[in-house]
Amino acid sequence: MGDVPVLPGFHPDPSICRVGEDHYLVTSSFEYFPGVPLFTSRDLVHWEQVGSVLDRPDQLRVRPGQAGADGGIYAPTIRHHGGRFWLATTNIDQIVDGHLIVHAEDPAGPWSTPVFTAGTLGVDPDLAWDDDGTCHLTWSDPFGGIAQATVDPFTGELTSPPRPLWEGTGLAHPEGPHLHRRGAWWYLVVAEGGTGPGHAVSVARAPAPTGPFESCPANPVLSHRSTGSAVQSTGHADLVELADGSWAMVHLGVRPRGSFPKYHVNGRETFLAGIDWVDDWPVVVEDRFEVPPAETSFVDDFAGPALHPRWIAPGVDPTGFARPGEGGLRLAAGRAPESREAERLLAVRCRDEQWTATATVPHGDAALVVRLDDAHQVCLERVGDAVAVRMVVGPLDQVLARTTGVPADAPLAVRAVDVAGEPGFRKGPDRLELGVVEDGDVRVLASVDGRYLSTEVAGGFTGRVVGVEALGGDAVVSRVTYTGGAALS
Numbered sequence: 001m002g003d004v005p006v007l008p009g010f011h012p013d014p015s016i017c018r019v020g021e022d023h024y025l026v027t028s029s030f031e032y033f034p035g036v037p038l039f040t041s042r043d044l045v046h047w048e049q050v051g052s053v054l055d056r057p058d059q060l061r062v063r064p065g066q067a068g069a070d071g072g073i074y075a076p077t078i079r080h081h082g083g084r085f086w087l088a089t090t091n092i093d094q095i096v097d098g099h100l101i102v103h104a105e106d107p108a109g110p111w112s113t114p115v116f117t118a119g120t121l122g123v124d125p126d127l128a129w130d131d132d133g134t135c136h137l138t139w140s141d142p143f144g145g146i147a148q149a150t151v152d153p154f155t156g157e158l159t160s161p162p163r164p165l166w167e168g169t170g171l172a173h174p175e176g177p178h179l180h181r182r183g184a185w186w187y188l189v190v191a192e193g194g195t196g197p198g199h200a201v202s203v204a205r206a207p208a209p210t211g212p213f214e215s216c217p218a219n220p221v222l223s224h225r226s227t228g229s230a231v232q233s234t235g236h237a238d239l240v241e242l243a244d245g246s247w248a249m250v251h252l253g254v255r256p257r258g259s260f261p262k263y264h265v266n267g268r269e270t271f272l273a274g275i276d277w278v279d280d281w282p283v284v285v286e287d288r289f290e291v292p293p294a295e296t297s298f299v300d301d302f303a304g305p306a307l308h309p310r311w312i313a314p315g316v317d318p319t320g321f322a323r324p325g326e327g328g329l330r331l332a333a334g335r336a337p338e339s340r341e342a343e344r345l346l347a348v349r350c351r352d353e354q355w356t357a358t359a360t361v362p363h364g365d366a367a368l369v370v371r372l373d374d375a376h377q378v379c380l381e382r383v384g385d386a387v388a389v390r391m392v393v394g395p396l397d398q399v400l401a402r403t404t405g406v407p408a409d410a411p412l413a414v415r416a417v418d419v420a421g422e423p424g425f426r427k428g429p430d431r432l433e434l435g436v437v438e439d440g441d442v443r444v445l446a447s448v449d450g451r452y453l454s455t456e457v458a459g460g461f462t463g464r465v466v467g468v469e470a471l472g473g474d475a476v477v478s479r480v481t482y483t484g485g486a487a488l489s
Contacts, residue, residue: 268461347467364475
């Protein structure tokens, strides 16, 4: 596998399917709108986002503010059957309604309005069809183990009572089930051990999708727990058969850095491995594929008619407040300058260990924000000609630096700097430096230890995003840049 994700930055719980030569992959999105980013690839290594599955308000309900943090969309499954793409997932804010199922003839959309599978309390639904066309819905039961029922995927109506399917190997939290058929066997791939340092992938097999399942004698088939690997928390995997008959696995992992106990900041990312079959059991080959660093840098002048699919917003549909066009991006008024909860933050995932982001806002007051949630964020706030660096960590809310006389066309800038080569103990994963661009360089106003915007401090299931929000009134953003790797000096 190496240390390089195929989808860096907050792309957890991957699910994959193949149609002909093309592979399609989706990941969790939690409280961010649109939901369930969708990618395509021919070689499994280079992925292009073609949109998001849940991109309309009638498909996805999420909540803004700290109350909405880590809500929304949990682990999806994507499959292709009967000439249609199918996706099942759970909106945790509607968990009592059951899992949601949508379908589309074209993966780029439009996807259907969701139907819900009443009576299936839990998360992480999977869809699989047997030879007679029966659709099996499999999910993680909150009371323990993996559950299953048959379902009409067009209506969401269960066609059998839910029943226990497999209890797992004895590790904590069996979840993320995926059913696959290979030859005479049905394979049940699950995540166990919790989505943290103990995370693992386990496999069972049965002669039918309904079981009975026997555990692989080599379980867990993948785990990096208690190892020195730079990638940790490996788990929540899905399998895919390639066009040449070989198999591959996608799974999540994190890249913690800094001093003990180490910190990961960009969330759970998607990694790729190969699969061999030995005695009809899958064997993970982590170095099967050579994965180069993904191209993450971009410049957006917002001249097109629609937002690029990379843009997301916590708890609200960004198309309702961010309108690109000639002259730049028009942002409707977001939070008041004194408020700390994002109302209309337009953001992108942070995807690199080192990066620089800038935002040019020639009209209106605005903030450039690095955020894990509303209680863990650092902001560059410009009001008039004054720019302040503000940091929020739990109940603490403090202005770290302030300057005045900043021209309206001076870009705001934030960069993440690797501190691995710097001396000293108790180092965080990186250093965040915030300031304004003057004559091509960043005049740093303040810098902060990146551990305070890490999952180990904030908790939760997401990763850092960086974005812009209009403060108090409307604003115009003429350009946003994101540069991975080399940073502005």
